[in-house]
Amino acid sequence: MSNIFLIGANHKTAPVELREKLSFTQEETLGALEYLKNAPQIKEGLVFSTCNRMEIVYIPEKGDQIEAMIQFISDHKKIEIPEFRSALYIHEGDDAIRHMFQVSSSLDSMMVGEPQILGQIKKAYKTAVAQGASGVLLNRMMHKSFSVAKRVRKETGIGDNAVSISYAAIELANKIFGDLSSKRVMLLGAGEMAELAVEHLISHNVNKIVVANRTFKNALALAQKFNGQAVQFEERESVLKDVDIIISSTGAEEYVLTKDQVKRAMKKRQHRTLFFIDIAVPRDIDPKINKVSNAYVYDIDDLKGIVETNIHQRGQETIKAERFVEEAVLTFRKWMDSLSIVPTIKAINDKMTAIVELEFNKTMSSLGHLSQVDRDAVRRMTQAIATRAIHDPIRFLRNTGDHRDDSMYLNVTRQLFDLDIPEKD
Numbered sequence: 032m033s034n035i036f037l038i039g040a041n042h043k044t045a046p047v048e049l050r051e052k053l054s055f056t057q058e059e060t061l062g063a064l065e066y067l068k069n070a071p072q073i074k075e076g077l078v079f080s081t082c083n084r085m086e087i088v089y090i091p092e093k094g095d096q097i098e099a100m101i102q103f104i105s106d107h108k109k110i111e112i113p114e115f116r117s118a119l120y121i122h123e124g125d126d127a128i129r130h131m132f133q134v135s136s137s138l139d140s141m142m143v144g145e146p147q148i149l150g151q152i153k154k155a156y157k158t159a160v161a162q163g164a165s166g167v168l169l170n171r172m173m174h175k176s177f178s179v180a181k182r183v184r185k186e187t188g189i190g191d192n193a194v195s196i197s198y199a200a201i202e203l204a205n206k207i208f209g210d211l212s213s214k215r216v217m218l219l220g221a222g223e224m225a226e227l228a229v230e231h232l233i234s235h236n237v238n239k240i241v242v243a244n245r246t247f248k249n250a251l252a253l254a255q256k257f258n259g260q261a262v263q264f265e266e267r268e269s270v271l272k273d274v275d276i277i278i279s280s281t282g283a284e285e286y287v288l289t290k291d292q293v294k295r296a297m298k299k300r301q302h303r304t305l306f307f308i309d310i311a312v313p314r315d316i317d318p319k320i321n322k323v324s325n326a327y328v329y330d331i332d333d334l335k336g337i338v339e340t341n342i343h344q345r346g347q348e349t350i351k352a353e354r355f356v357e358e359a360v361l362t363f364r365k366w367m368d369s370l371s372i373v374p375t376i377k378a379i380n381d382k383m384t385a386i387v388e389l390e391f392n393k394t395m396s397s398l399g400h401l402s403q404v405d406r407d408a409v410r411r412m413t414q415a416i417a418t419r420a421i422h423d424p425i426r427f428l429r430n431t432g433d434h435r436d437d438s439m440y441l442n443v444t445r446q447l448f449d450l451d452i453p454e455k456d
Contacts, residue, residue: 039086
C-alpha cells in the first residue's frame, strides 16, 4: 500500500534567513507541482509554503524518494543541500498524517490557535488539485485535515484567547469597538510587531490601514504589502483626526505622541473615541493621554497580563485538541488500510452474503409450504447468483498492473459498494 511522506522546515528548525531561502513563491509552487505531477517516481504531491514553514507532502511510486526530494528542493531553490539539510524534518506514514492534521489545526504554529493557517493550507491544496498533482490519498487526507481543524476550532477554546502581544492588542481593540471592519487604524513603526498586528487586523476585516515610519521606504513597503496607505512620520499628528486606533511599536527613546498632540486632535475629531495600543519598549505613547476625555492608552504591561492568563488556558485546550488529532489519525489510517485488496474483497463478499441471507429469509417467510430440500436449492441458487455478480469486479481488483493506481480503483469500488462508514465532521 502507498505511504505518505512529508519533508519540511519551519520556525522551530530554521532561522528566518533560511526560511526565506526555502520559501516557494506562487510561481515556484506551480513549477514544483508540475514536477511532482510528471515525475515517474512520485504518485501524488502537494507544496505548502508560508513565512514560517515550507513543506512538501508526497506519495512515492516505490521506495521513500527522500534523497530525490531533498535534491529537488536544492535544485528548485538553488541552495546547496548542506546549507539546509540539518533544518529539515522528515515524517512518514502516521507521523506525516499527524503532522498535517496538527498544522491544519494550528497546533504547530508559532502562535498556537492562530486562524490564518487553515486558509493558507486550503489555498495550497486547491492549487495542487488545479495542477493535477494531488490524487485519491492526498485528497482524502487534506479533507480530513480540514475536518479535524474545524472540530478543534469548534469544540476547544484554542483560538479564543490571544497569546502574542500583537494579537492581544487587536483582540482588545475588537472587544472595545465590537466590530473593527469599519475602523481606521494607524501603525507607528513598520517592524515585525507592526506586521503581525496588520495580519491580525486583516483577519478582523479591517481594510483601512495607515502606516507611518521614520524611514518612509519601510512604511511604503508594509503599506503596499497589505494594500494600506503610507504617510511621513511627521504627519502622525494630523492623521489622528481620521483614525480610530493607533498601534505603536517604534524604537524611539521618547514619546512619539504626547498629551498635547492628542488634545489638539480630539477637538478636530469632535471627541470621538481614540484608542492607543503601545507595544513598544520603551513606551511610545505618553500615558498622560489617558486623562484626555475619550482617549484610552494600553501599554505592553496591560497586554502581558492578558497573554499570560491566556497561555495557561490555551495549554489546557491544546491537550483536548491533540486528542481530536489522534482520533482523526486512527480514522484515516483505518481508511487507508481498507484500501488494500484483501480487506476490500472480504468486505464485498461479506456484504453480498448479508444481502443474500436477508432476501432469502424474507422470501422464505411467505413460502412455508416448501420442503427443506427446496429451501436449500433456493439458497444455493441465490448464493450462486451473488457469487457470479461479484466475480468480475473481484477479478479486476486482483489483476493489479504495474502502471495502475490501485488506490483509486479500490477507493471507487468501496464507494460503489458503499463499504465505507461515513465520517462525521
